[in-house]
Amino acid sequence: MELSTIKDAFDRVAKKQKLSCSKTLEVIDLVGQEIEQAMAKMQSTDNGAGCFDQKSILLELKTKLNEMVPMNQLEGSQRELNVGLVKYAKILEKYFNPDISKAYRNIDFDIHIVNQIIASHFYRQGLFDLGDCFVREANEQDAATLKSPFLEMYGILEAMRSRNLEPALNWASKQSEMLRQNGSTLQLRLHQLQFVEILQKGSRNEALKYARTYLAPFASVHKVEIQKLMACLLWAGRLDRSPYAEFLSPSHWERLAEELTQQFCSLLGQSYESPLSVAIAAGIQGLPTLLKLATVMAAKQQEWQAMKQLPVPVDLGREFQFHSIFVCPVLREQGTDENPPMLMPCGHVLSKQSIVKLSKSSTRPFKCPYCPLEATVGQCRQLHF
Amino acid sequence: MDMAVESPSSLANGDSSAVSTATTPAAAAAAASPPSSRMLQLAESLKLEHQFLRVPLEHFKKTIRAHHRCAEKEVSAVLSSVAEAADRSDAMSREAAVNHLSSLVSRLQGLKRKLEEGSRAENLQAQRCRARLDHLDSIDVENLTEWSNTRLKRILVDYMLRMSYYDAAKKLAETSNIQDLVDIEVFLEAKKVIDSLQNKEVGPGLAWCAENKSRLKKSKSKLEFQLRLQEFIELVRADNNLRAIQYARKYLAPWGATYMKELQRVMATLAFRSNTECPSYKVLFEPMQWDYLVEQFKQEFCRLFGMTLEPLLNIYLQAGLSALKTPFCFEEGCTKEDPLSQEGFRKLAAPLPFSKQHHSKLVCYITKELMDTENPPLVLPNGYVYSTKALEEMASKNDGRVTCPRTGETFNFSELVKAYIS
Ligand SMILES: [Zn+2]
Numbered sequence: 001m002e003l004s005t006i007k008d009a010f011d012r013v014a015k016k017q018k019l020s021c022s023k024t025l026e027v028i029d030l031v032g033q034e035i036e037q038a039m040a041k042m043q044s045t046d047n048g049a050g051c052f053d054q055k056s057i058l059l060e061l062k063t064k065l066n067e068m069v070p071m072n073q074l075e076g077s078q079r080e081l082n083v084g085l086v087k088y089a090k091i092l093e094k095y096f097n098p099d100i101s102k103a104y105r106n107i108d109f110d111i112h113i114v115n116q117i118i119a120s121h122f123y124r125q126g127l128f129d130l131g132d133c134f135v136r137e138a139n140e141q142d143a144a145t146l147k148s149p150f151l152e153m154y155g156i157l158e159a160m161r162s163r164n165l166e167p168a169l170n171w172a173s174k175q176s177e178m179l180r181q182n183g184s185t186l187q188l189r190l191h192q193l194q195f196v197e198i199l200q201k202g203s204r205n206e207a208l209k210y211a212r213t214y215l216a217p218f219a220s221v222h223k224v225e226i227q228k229l230m231a232c233l234l235w236a237g238r239l240d241r242s243p244y245a246e247f248l249s250p251s252h253w254e255r256l257a258e259e260l261t262q263q264f265c266s267l268l269g270q271s272y273e274s275p276l277s278v279a280i281a282a283g284i285q286g287l288p289t290l291l292k293l294a295t296v297m298a299a300k301q302q303e304w305q306a307m308k309q310l311p312v313p314v315d316l317g318r319e320f321q322f323h324s325i326f327v328c329p330v331l332r333e334q335g336t337d338e339n340p341p342m343l344m345p346c347g348h349v350l351s352k353q354s355i356v357k358l359s360k361s362s363t364r365p366f367k368c369p370y371c372p373l374e375a376t377v378g379q380c381r382q383l384h385f
Numbered sequence: 386m387d388m389a390v391e392s393p394s395s396l397a398n399g400d401s402s403a404v405s406t407a408t409t410p411a412a413a414a415a416a417a418s419p420p421s422s423r424m425l426q427l428a429e430s431l432k433l434e435h436q437f438l439r440v441p442l443e444h445f446k447k448t449i450r451a452h453h454r455c456a457e458k459e460v461s462a463v464l465s466s467v468a469e470a471a472d473r474s475d476a477m478s479r480e481a482a483v484n485h486l487s488s489l490v491s492r493l494q495g496l497k498r499k500l501e502e503g504s505r506a507e508n509l510q511a512q513r514c515r516a517r518l519d520h521l522d523s524i525d526v527e528n529l530t531e532w533s534n535t536r537l538k539r540i541l542v543d544y545m546l547r548m549s550y551y552d553a554a555k556k557l558a559e560t561s562n563i564q565d566l567v568d569i570e571v572f573l574e575a576k577k578v579i580d581s582l583q584n585k586e587v588g589p590g591l592a593w594c595a596e597n598k599s600r601l602k603k604s605k606s607k608l609e610f611q612l613r614l615q616e617f618i619e620l621v622r623a624d625n626n627l628r629a630i631q632y633a634r635k636y637l638a639p640w641g642a643t644y645m646k647e648l649q650r651v652m653a654t655l656a657f658r659s660n661t662e663c664p665s666y667k668v669l670f671e672p673m674q675w676d677y678l679v680e681q682f683k684q685e686f687c688r689l690f691g692m693t694l695e696p697l698l699n700i701y702l703q704a705g706l707s708a709l710k711t712p713f714c715f716e717e718g719c720t721k722e723d724p725l726s727q728e729g730f731r732k733l734a735a736p737l738p739f740s741k742q743h744h745s746k747l748v749c750y751i752t753k754e755l756m757d758t759e760n761p762p763l764v765l766p767n768g769y770v771y772s773t774k775a776l777e778e779m780a781s782k783n784d785g786r787v788t789c790p791r792t793g794e795t796f797n798f799s800e801l802v803k804a805y806i807s
Contacts, residue, residue: 003522010518014511024456025497031460032493035467039486042479054482059472061486065467070460071439078453085446092442096435101693101700107736109699111548113729118541132562134553151569188422266721275724280537280698283705288429290704299723309739315707317426318755323713323721324531324747329807334742343764347805370807384769384791385747385762 009091013084023077027049027070034064079291098286103294105305112140119143121276126154145358146270153264160257165194168260175267188218189256192229196247202237278320284367330354330369342380346373355380423526429520438517439691440568445510447593452503459496463489493607516565541567544698547683549579568690575686585619587612590682597689605633608685610640614651615678618669622659629655663708664759720753745806751790763801767794770804 038061042054066249068118092098115138123146135143156167179186191214199207211230219226219244230243235242262272271278293312297304326335330349335341339353348370350358353376359366365374466730470477470485477485484740524532538561545554546569558567581589594601594609601608620629633652641648650665657663659670668674687694706725714725716733724730748755749772756762762770769789779787780798 003518007515007518007522014515017507017511018504020449021500021507024453025500025654028456028460028493028497031463032490032497035463035486035490035493039483041489042483042486050422054477054479055474058467058474058482061419062468062471065464070464073459074453074457074460081449087444089439089442092435092438095432096438098434098439098691099693100433100435100697101695104695104700104703105737109702109733113732114544114698114702115655117729118544121541127560128555129557133556134550137545137547137550137553160626163695168710206707241479269721270724271721271724273722275727275730277534277537278722279705279724279730280540280701281533281705282428282709283531283701284433284536285426285704286708287433287704289699307738310707310741311511311744313741314707320755321708321746321748321755322709322720324750325711325713325742325745325748326806327742327745329745332743335778343768343802343804347803349804349806370805382768385750 006091006095009088013081013088016084020081024074030068031065033071034061034068072339078320097288100291103287103290103304107122111185115140117276118144120146121274122149123147124270124274126150128154146268149268150188150266153261156260156264157257159252160260161252163197165190165197169194171264172260175263178267179263182263182266184259186256186259186263188215188222188223188225189252189259191215192247193216193252193256195229195238196232199232200239200248204233204236207233207236222277272338276323282316282320285316285320289314302304324353326383326385328354331357341383343383344368344373344375345379346371346375349383352382398536401539404648427524427526427529431524434521434732435568436692437521438514438591440474440571441510441514441517443690444568445507445514445569448507448510450501452500455498455503456496463493513565520566528543530802535561535563535566539562539698540697540701542567544696547687547696549576571690572708575683578682579679582675584680587616593682595711600689601685604685604688606685606688607644608681610637610644610647611681613637613640614647615674617651618654618674622670624658626655671729703737704731706730707737708740709736714741722753727778733760747806751779762804762806765789765794765796765801765805767792776801 038057041057059108064183088126106202115134119131119135119138119140120143122128122134123144128147128151131144131147135141151169154232156171159165159167169187169190172190191210195207195210195215198210211233215226215229231246232239232242232244233373234248235244239245265272273320289312290310293310294304297311326341326349327333328335328339328341331339333339333351335351339351341349342355343349344355346368348368358369359377365376367374435607466485466489468483474482483519499620520535538557542554542558542563545551546567551569551573554567554572555569558569571786578589578593590612591609594606594612617629617632619638620626620632637648637651651669654666654669657666661667684694689709693700708722709725714723715731719726725734736759747762747770748754749756749760749762750769751771752775754760754772754774756770756772760772760774763773763776764770765787767789769791776787776798785798786795787798787801
């Protein structure tokens with residue numbers, strides 16, 4: 001699609017609109033001028049024949065105005081603009097999909113659930129005022145459950161932005177055990193950052209004290225990192241000119257803020273990305289395919305409204321791939337518990353049913369459909385993705 | 386994964402160089418294709434934006450029409466006033482004639498001022514139409530995240546406006562500075578009518594119908610008739626039977642040919658009155674009739690402005706949930722990143738169809754990354770499959786040993802075999 005052609009088409013319409021405007025004003029001016037001229041004439045005829053003059057002047061004005069056909073002129077300028085507008089609307093209809101609800105299944109979403117999802121979305125994006133406003137207007141008071149945990153998270157992140165690690169460290173120490181279970185080294189990395197901050201301010205003693213209290217507990221598991229950090233003590237106050245200057249990189253702050261967000265959401269039982277953003281983004285990618293399908297199936301409206309599975313694949317980007325889906329290349333069917341994927345000795349994977357069909361008997365070797373190698377049923381084993 | 390057909394056989398023949406040469410060109414092609422397919426996808430998604438351009442255009446047209454109508458009315462009034470004066474000028478003093486003409490001149494001047502102001506409003510609306518085209522044109526692979534965020538906000542504003550959450554809609558638009566990209570003004574026009582209907586007044590609704598008479602007629606809208614019926618019912622409710630009959634004669638009778646049955650049913654209420662227990666008439670007196678009128682009005686309003694009847698949010702959400710819906714979403718171990726791991730989304734998705742796949746798509750349990758030719762699946766002796774990347778990293782940290790995260794068994798990296806999935 002060429003947006004520039006559409007822009008040009010619109011610019012032509014806008015030009016016509018301006019033209020029509022000035023033409024209308026022109027017509028009004030002309031009418032006004034005629035009337036003013038008539039007035040002047042009346043005022044200039046001194047006493048004279050009076051009535052008769054007025055009458056002839058007015059009749060003359062009437063004729064002149066009639067000859068001018070101002071109504072036709074007004075209509076003419078408008079007509080041309082209208083033609084342009086209609087044409088432009090047709091261009092839009094041609095280049096864009098004029099009805100994206102064609103693939104819509106006629107079911108009513110539960111408004112209450114949708115509102116809850118939206119309120120959560122606002123809170124988790126840190127839009128607290130907006131969230132409150134929405135909750136109030138939509139009358140969904142119980143949708144505010146996510147507010148206070150995310151208030152806490154954004155408080156921590158805000159503090160980090162002004163280089164204050166205190167709230168982050170407090171949170172991490174409270175969640176220490178959970179973080180460890182998640183395999184996250186967030187706590188150590190926060191302490192490390194704090195240690196470097198103290199050191200950079202030049203206070204070697206304080207840094208040492210800090211290291212003894214907070215870094216020592218990590219020494220057994222994170223030997224190498226701790227050794228490096230302790231070596232930093234030699235460069236207190238001039239870390240930027242040391243072999244460890246990298247510790248000062250602002251990217252540590254950014255990455256840690258991201259990791260903290262991730263861990264915070266995870267411990268809340270929430271996803272990192274807003275689920276509403278993900279679902280809508282998937283919808284925008286998937287809808288064009290669904291619309292094409294709906295057009296093809298236009299005659300089978302009932303089938304469309306009732307089907308249990310889409311008849312064609314809707315290709316989404318890999319960011320939307322949350323589950324392993326195995327499709328047997330022979331049967332073209334999705335694997336199930338009853339018909340799981342099986343690995344053949346050659347490395348090819350087929351569904352169990354396919355293998356049973358190919359083998360005919362459990363002991364006789366059969367040829368893999370994808371390579372010359374042979375296998376027996378017994379040599380195949382089930383896979384778990 | 387397309388070359389899986391040939392690679393395992395050559396591997397089995399010990400010809401590993403054949404594998405690598407077979408892989409490289411294909412991998413290069415795969416790496417090169419995403420940007421163009423991405424652009425194609427973007428172009429497809431832009432085609433969904435008809436409403437985004439159509440609504441400001443309809444608004445623009447409406448303003449133009451209103452100004453034009455006003456100009457026509459005034460000029461024609463001036464013309465007939467001149468004609469009339471000419472006809473009865475015998476009885477007119479010169480002073481009266483001059484005064485008359487002078488009043489016409491100032492009337493024209495007033496019209497001119499009004500139209501000049503109107504033309505400024507039209508220009509602003511034209512700019513808005515243009516700004517939207519520019520916004521669509523600004524989409525790029527580089528600013529995609531930001532652009533998509535704005536799109537989500539537009540979709541949310543649309544939802545809130547349709548649900549009459551005006552304050553929240555305005556707040557989101559203002560704080561994100563996207564006022565030109567959303568249709569708050571258009572919806573505020575609807576708000577007037579909706580508010581009045583909720584107050585059980587039909588006046589503004591009827592005025593709106595009159596304003597859009599020709600277009601409503603073209604789409605065979607029933608709204609005006611329904612508003613008239615309601616007004617009639619209210620007269621019956623107030624026991625104002627005489628006026629009710631007069632009203633019906635004047636305003637309902639013209640619709641008789643089109644909606645005879647409904648007309649008869651409503652007329653029958655005269656016999657039953659508002660306290661009737663007869664269910665088929667009792668319902669006509671219920672307050673929910675007004676809610677029904679609000680819904681009817683909203684639909685007509687959306688249709689007139691070229692909007693979808695459903696909020697955009699519902700349309701996209703439905704498409705997205707259907708595309709995402711797999712049987713695995715409802716299993717215990719469903720990852721939190723999948724919206725369908727959440728109760729609310731699951732409920733919304735319940736009546737929707739499952740997605741379909743023609744090809745395998747495998748996601749590594751450990752890294753959550755897609756397993757493909759770049760990062761092929763490896764099979765542990767216990768049958769569990771993980772991505773090469775994940776297992777290599779694990780092995781490098783643990784002296785060549787890997788642990789199955791789901792069974793706890795440990796193996797040597799050398800015991801793993803590649804799986805070829807086509
Ligand atoms: Zn094979």
